[in-house]
Amino acid sequence: MSENIEKDAAPLDFIREMIAEDVKNGKHGGKVITRFPPEPNGYLHIGHAKALCLDFGVAAEHGGRCHLRMDDTNPTKEDMEYVESIIKDIHWIGWDWGEHLYFASDYFGQFYEYAIELIEKGLAFVCDLTADEFKDTRGSLTTPGVESPYRNRSVEENLDLFKRMRDGEFEDGAKTLRAKIDMSHPNIHMRDPAIYRIRRFNHFRQGDKWCIYPMYDYAHPLEDAIEGVTHSLCSLEFEIHRPLYDWVIENVSVESRPEQTEFARLNLTYTVMSKRKLLELVKGKYVNGWDDPRMPTICGLRRRGYTPASIRNFCTRIGMTKVNSLTDVALLEHCLREDLNKTANRVMGVMDPLKVVIENYPEDETDWLDAVNNPEDPDSGSRKVPFTRELYIDRSDFMEDPPKKYFRLSPGREVRLRYGYFITCNETIKNDAGEVVELRCSYDPETRGGSAPDGRKVKGTIHWVSVNESVKAEVRLYDRLFTVENPGADGVDYLTQLNEDSLEVKECYVEPSVSDSKPGALFQFERQGYFCVDDDSTDELLIFNRSVALRDSWAKMNK
């Protein structure tokens, strides 16, 4: 793993530069401790990959460490299923946190003690305002807020009330603990924000131990401080929360001084990245679970044939800035093609079969021909492909009336069957409807293996399988998840678009060697222009990576 990660070493971005500077200056004792803090309320997606590759990557680059921390402070949305998936997906991408797996909920006791400290310092108070009243008195973006009538309760009263909040004496929402800062602060988050709310809900790890739960703005800086995190990296929307983050660190007796730095989150063209919307797709059964290959989740990408290396590489190439950007999904696909071209074994397959009969080839003979597994990897070896009198080729590889620059089979023309023989089309057989249903061809026995001793060349090389010796496989064709112009925008009807044509089931014929493949094995289908993966969850089925199709120049020529 370390080899790969070294290979992926990211260029210097503003965060890496800042951290390098801190290390140089001996800030935080010259240490780099980061954390990746997902809330376990959904599966990780490619956007999380960007964040976690930074968190784990930058720590590794400085010999520091990165903690995996479940930010489980809101019991109503969280679940162990998500915890497990997060752990699995990060490991799969190739990062490890050693023993440093933490849960924010394990700090609930400490959070409580620190809250008491704030109350004792006169920096927090119990407020009886309802949510609506709170909202009404908070002011607006342009007008200051009004101080709560409960703001000046005595320390003793606050202490007593807060204890009784914890002991379950009050109803949900009846009271909050608020930080006492400044109701006229231009930053709304500093206007006496709530730091504890009463919420009776069974926490997936703490059960009913607590009925009060800390808010993110209060809990997060403490989590970082407790763990000794030096650099707390998060996305841009938390930028405006930073003054509160710093306020908590300054006013509570924690030793470490973590610092928050923000970067822009990933947006991808055609891709819905919102956890809320992805959850909607799963719950509404628009997709077959979080790992549906149409999902931009890590596990969805995995089933779609994405490799860990390709995802890490993508994350280093998109860079790290504070600019709101929209990255072309073509870059992600490029990163995968780049990896797969080097590593994926090739195999021949026919999606839309057209029968070819080699008239001068004996009926009961089978010739096992050598085929190279991966021309770009000398160590990948070779396999045997059966050649018989009756073959299938792809319908798109034959044209009765070929336009100029069509290199493949047509009446009277000679082409190469890859790793096989040169064949010439002598006759087309049609059905009553006038459709071509069979080709009568002849082969040149001298061209076994695919080259002619007389040195003559053919323009086209096509793929083929034996009628009798091939394997029939069901194939699911997946499109990109969404083809919406502005997937991030509200009101975009992405659900309908998903149902229309993002999934197509077909049958195809493939070489017999495919049936020996292991689930999860990756192939590049010869000449077909697709990568595919042997699905590890549905046995025997193949998924084609339509979105990772090799460039289809022929289709473009016809446009």
Next chain:
RNA sequence: AGUCCCGUGGUGUAAUGGUAGCACAAGUGAUUCUGGUUCACUUUGUCGAGGUUCGAAUCCUUGCGGGACUGCCA
């Protein structure tokens, strides 16, 4: 409207006062037993206006544009 953040080819990013570079995308050509890969080449950019300076993408002023913030979510 207020506070904060951000503006570099079509897209994503380098250049931290000194030749605007890289990648993706697009295009042209060559090679090729995958119309893939590979290789070569080409097109396209510093948001506008002032200022400081020998010199500005970079510093200053200002305009314009984009984003975040008005959960007892994270």
